[in-house]
Amino acid sequence: MNFKGTLPTLILEALLHEPDHGYRIAQRIKERSKGVLDFKEGTLYPALHKLENEGLIESYEGVEKGRPRRYYRITRDGRKTFTKDRAEWRELSRAVTVILGEG
Amino acid sequence: MNFKGTLPTLILEALLHEPDHGYRIAQRIKERSKGVLDFKEGTLYPALHKLENEGLIESYEGVEKGRPRRYYRITRDGRKTFTKDRAEWRELSRAVTVILGEG
DNA sequence: TCCTATGCATCGGATTGCGAGGTATAGGTG
């Protein structure tokens, strides 16, 4: 199950404190949401490439456990975008929640 | 601005208490969200047709102010789906909110 | 008479996500 449109924001959030590589970014999103959010690889990698193209994240080669990995780091622009996207998420989710009510 | 995937649920909610026609359903969503949610006609009508195809709403001809209008009424299946979709919305939005944090 | 709001509808295009498939390595098990 997933929430359309939130993946870029979730990726930026994942990179706020330290760089990471794609596979683990997705794993952590799944763990932190207790399995509710589960973005697939066919979604994840294109999303990372797009964020890089937009200059919101940067990548570099890294090595972990003897194997090369592609690490991503958030840029200054990425942080700005994250702040903006999070505010937008709150506005939208609040609006929907109000309408859907408590029932 | 809009929230992808929420429109069918918002439409079902709009019809919970009384039938209504498409144009006004969209207007009320916009009003109730204070303009935050604003689904366009190119989105609205296909969504209504799809819900009808799936048997979640039914339509009938009505007249208001001397003009014919297409009214929609929620079905029993539609109510069930609404309850399920609302629960799913809550689960997903909570998951995202927890990750995006307070900042 | 003309303009605007209402009301319904379709079409093409963009975006987003998924499933399936491909490639490769590290580490554990038989």
Next chain:
DNA sequence: CACCTATACCTCGCAATCCGATGCATAGGA
């Protein structure tokens, strides 16, 4: 050693969702 699983990256085609543009028509006010 052979095999399997998890890890790690990637692409492709497909489906779903939404938007902008466009078309059609009527009611009511300027």
